[in-house]
Amino acid sequence: MAIESEVLVVGGGLAGITSAIAAAREGADVRLVCHKRTSLRQASGLIDGLGYVPSRTDTAASETITQRRKDFRTVRSSRSEYTGPLVTPFTEIEALPPTHPYSILGEDALREGLALFDEMTGEMYLGSHTEKNALVPTFGGTVKPTARYPRAVAAGLASDSRPMTIIGVRSFTEFDARQVADSLELAGVPFDVTGAEVEFAEAFGADAKITRVAKALDHDEPIDGTPARQALVEAVEPHLGDAERVGFPALLGDDHTTEVRADLGDRLGVDVFEIPMGPPSLLGLRLEDRLYDALDAEGVRFETGNPVVGYETSEDDPNRIESVWVDHKGREVPYSAEQFVLATGGFVGKGLDSDRQRVQEPVFDCHVPQPADRYDWFVDDAFGDHPYARFGVRPNESMQPLDAAGEPEFANLYAAGSVVGGADIAREKSASGVSLATGVVAGRMAADPVDEPSPRAE
């Protein structure tokens, strides 16, 4: 017996959840399946819309890869320039290449995606009060533009002129707070900034997990006899100086983070904020929890832990997918649906796979445009314009993945998120925006396939 739904979403990241909720709101009966929960533990938790656009000049033809020594400064200074940081994510969309999902869908899709995100996350995120991007300090000592940010990072915005102190924890290695402060100063931020490395939670051992420390703060557990929050306050106080706001690596609690932040702020007499971190990212994990609550609230059934391993087309129409096969510990169970959304992620989420010969989309083998020669997948500069960063399926304006001839691969398949190509989400700072824009369109089209796509914004 096949498990049935009207819309089946494959993939449980930001794009999959967005498309499932978008489809459910159109009245569809939606089910979501995914293998691993999400890659949000690797994401900063910021919701980027569009922060930079590639320069309009043609990029230099790729050079032969040789042994020739190149100074990193030469590489850095000859990097093709991106325009930005953009004050708003909407004004430069027309500067993007025509194959970019924003170019295909138009800026309204991004607006709708962000609006849906605001509804899904409620009070947890800020930024919807303005069209402008916010500049958030990064743990790399620079600032980056983003469209939405967790309330936890709000007091750290770089356009705010209040003096700032950044706190690092000696037994953590991700950054040195004094270096971050010096680097922000070099970046020309409009406020005074100092940094301090403090002794905190060393009793947990040198390689304590950040999540372990967060739990200790959640429950104000004693560390070496002193309650965790008090211990942190005592460590930080001597370094405050004139600062009116103080930033920590994102480890200030998990389930009770709002309370931890407020409590620390009260005791220190300053605003407290968190700096988004790499994996394991607490800001990403907190967002993941919130999104799954939203999915639940919309009545979407979801299951995680089982991969989709194949599909079957309809007997009378090879152009229609009838069901996908989900591997339940070695037993393959068919999940049938009217419409399918592919939101399996990019190379990180394993929605794209590759070997020495080619890049492919492993579930439906959708066409992924790519240079034939593997050595044309990348360029010399580690931060250059890498073709691989833009790999993915190519969609039409309904988010149907297209085959090599430009026709939809299947009549009832839509794609969303990083499995979609055309964007270098890392350099553009557009990762979440692309997931939201493509997710909202794919979900809506899947729920109501006869609906005409919204006209492209000119």
Next chain:
Amino acid sequence: MTHTVVVIGGGATGTGTARDLAMRGFDVTLVERGNLTEGTTGRTHGHLHSGGRYAVSDQESAIDCMEENRILHRIAGHCIEDTGGLFVQLEGDSDEYFQQKLEGCAECDIPTEVISGEEARRQEPHLTKRVERAIRVPDGAIDPFRLCVANAADAVDHGATVETHAEVVDLRVEDDQVTGVEIERQGPNYLGEGCEGQTETIDADYVVSATGAWASQIAEMADIDLEMAISKGAMVVTNVRQIDTVINRCLPKGEGDTIIPHETTVLLGANDDPVEDPDDYPEEQWEVDMMIDIASEMVPIVSEARMIRAYWGVRPLYDPNPDSTKDSGDVTRNYFVLDHAERDGIGGFSSIVGGKLTTYREMAESAADHVCEVLGVDADCRTHEEPLPGSSDISVLEDRMDDFGLRSPIARRSTQRLGDRAPEVLDTDEPNPTVCECEAVTRAEIQDAIDDVGADPNGIRLRTRASMGNCQGGFCSHRISAEIYPKHDAVTARDALDQLYQERWKGQRHTLWGRQLSQAMLNHLLHATTMNHDADPAVGGPSVDYTAFDGGRAEPIEGRHGD
């Protein structure tokens, strides 16, 4: 009177020669244009040869290899892993050549044992079922970085000066006699002295060029015509150690058919193709593919392994009889001390060329002997007797792991790397977290390396292996930068990050498929999305009009003080 000698080249031969001369009482200055090991030494296969490879075609080299192999076990135990080696004969491989190999080894005093295919597969279960029999030889793996650093450190202990990032831009020649070298600094040396662009002249009674593949360029500075027969070879690095023995194919024409276990990885390589310029030659896709395909014939599982990077090296070969050599694979692996007084009429200068990493010490000894002879100094070589720093028994140190409060795998690997220096490096009152998780390198080791090499991230990498694992610096290059910061300023630490990230990319891009492509994307997201390193206004990124952006909400933010 003490004679001054300048040794050019900071590879194994150069540091070995500097050590040897310093031990014999010379006033030695070693100059290297980049880091120690930056040339061929840092780009070898790390194969401690038994000589078996050359036992048929190049017996002189084979004999040298075996002799030096024995000596290195005595003086540099902490740089060697005694893996043993196999020459495997697969179905269809020549019986006659197998026999020749055995006899050749006997003639060169290389101990061998013939084992059945079955036994070979018991020793190395991933060997192909097509293996018919194998010859056991005392091959091993050698860490060229540790070896080179130990030689340089010992040279310094014997009074030598080591100038890194000091490129020789000219040889001073007066009346057909080389009297010194002119250097241009490429950056501060490892002690942080000097700065980029500075030029200096170093006087010398004698100059030894131990520049290997670059010997032509140095000789040309004295108008000497020295033609090298250099050739490139690609090596591909896997992320798993599927074999524990050095595997060679028992075939007459060996190209790309050696698999060597190193720490947590396996190295496949290497082809042998002539190149013109050691600094500028193509790194090609077919080479990477060929290494994987040939290795997979012997160990099929290799084709499924995750490849984390590829790198190329140039062999410093010299062909005394170029007219009779057909193929670059046939050029002798023997070494030559070329006295330019005798050969070219330019005194005070010789070049040591050819040879193998395994024979570096003997090469250094010959070069030093030659210097003694020319300058009329009577002093014996002691490098084959005196162990290198850090080489005493490391098992003693492993018992002391608990002293440093380290979990065992990390501590074991640290002590393996550090040898008898482990106590002094790891004994710290500060927290000692892991900085590089792939290779289990702790802060104390990184700090120790920074004390040695300054803000040079590649120097730190070579000493500690930090950033050499799966993530290829994605998760640790910024951490290493943060470790550099307290002793150097933010600009220097930021530059170190870029330098390391770009250097890691250089090798990683050659294996950009499968899981390594996923890793590259994850690194790209962490560094460009989360940290915004690609558009950093502090290092030439676009400048920012801060006031134009969202300044936060007008109404009070929850959690803000005073709410």
